[in-house]
Amino acid sequence: MxxxxxxxxxxxxxxxxxxxxxxxxxxxxxxxxxxxxxxxxxxxxxxxxxxxxxxxxxxxxxxxxxxxxxxxxxxxGAGRVYASDPKRRAGADKWMDWASTTLVGAYKDWFINRVRKTPETRDSAAMERGLRVLREQLAVADLALARQPYLSGDDFGMGDIPLGCLSYPWFELDDQRPDLPHLEAWYHRLAERPAYRHRVMIEIS
Ligand SMILES: N[C@@H](CCC(=O)N[C@@H](CS)C(=O)NCC(=O)O)C(=O)O
CATH class of the missing domain: 3.40.30.10 (Glutaredoxin)
Structure with a gap:
């Protein structure tokens, strides 16, 4: 492969x-x-x-x-990363699509200007707009994570992967974050996974 x-x-x-x-x-x-x-x-x-x-x-x-x-x-990974039960799998699918549609535009506005641009070349208005939308949207994930430990349900699964990748810079860069305790606890759970540390928690560039 x-x-x-x-x-x-x-x-x-x-x-x-x-x-x-x-x-x-x-x-x-x-x-x-x-x-x-x-x-x-x-x-x-x-x-x-x-x-x-x-x-x-x-x-x-x-x-x-x-x-x-x-x-x-x-x-x-059937039965592990990929739930066999269609209803559980649909719940995970939903969060994958949400992260890649609803969230990702705001994330790019924030991340690209915050990390990849210099203070002289960055579009500060776009960065602030992205940050504002991210704060609002991530509250939706926080609400879900108040009720279940993973976006995929009771266990880690594919539904956690897209937002998990976006979350590392979000939690590691020192921008002002809203208090989203369930999202933060979930992030710390991911950070205990060796595969997450190896593949996602790498130099932010
Ligand atoms: N919807 C596509 C988006 C792919 C995409 O935009 N990839 C970016 C990197 S995240 C890319 O190829 N950028 C050009 C580059 O890195 O040179 C996917 O999820 O695979």
Whole structure:
């Protein structure tokens, strides 16, 4: 099994973290960002979007990070990362989609300006707007986590992976965060997982 994509990309982190949780032996090829290679014809053949991550497992080539996480879970983690019960699985699916749709635009506005731009080049208005929306939206996750220990339900699962990847910079950068105790307790639970520490808690860049 092979995964393409630089390790510090949020979407690549999802895949590498999930694979580690499942104990899979993955060949990792950094790509994108400072590594380049996204316009190489061989890569475009696999992922015509020219984005990372991309997975190859036997004759399957797959892009879209959440689809890859779902595939790995269904193929190698049924009953663990990927709930067998459709109702429990739908609950996890919901949080995966929520993180990648409702939340991610605000997250990018905040993260890119906060981390990747210099004070001179950053769009402060976009950064503040992103921060404001993040504060509001993360309260929704906090409410859910008041009732269950994981976004996936009683146990860790794929529903925790997208927000788990976004949460590391959120909790580690020293911006003013609202008091969301259940979200914070969940983050600390994730930080106890060796696979999370190995794949997600790496230098923020
Ligand atoms: N919806 C796609 C988004 C993929 C995406 O935007 N990937 C970014 C990195 S997080 C990318 O390829 N950026 C170009 C680069 O890193 O050079 C997914 O979830 O896989």
């Amino acid at each position: 092979k995964v393409w994509g630089r390790a510090d990309s949020t979407n690549v982190k999802k895949v590498l973290w999930c694979a580690d949780e499942l104990g899979l032996d993955v060949e990792h090829q950094p790509l994108g960002g400072r590594y380049g290679g996204l316009d190489e014809p061989v890569y475009r053949e696999m992922n015509p979007n020219g984005l990372i991550p991309c997975l190859q497992d036997g004759d399957l080539v797959l892009w879209e990070s959440n689809a890859i996480v779902r595939y790995l879970g269904a193929q190698y």
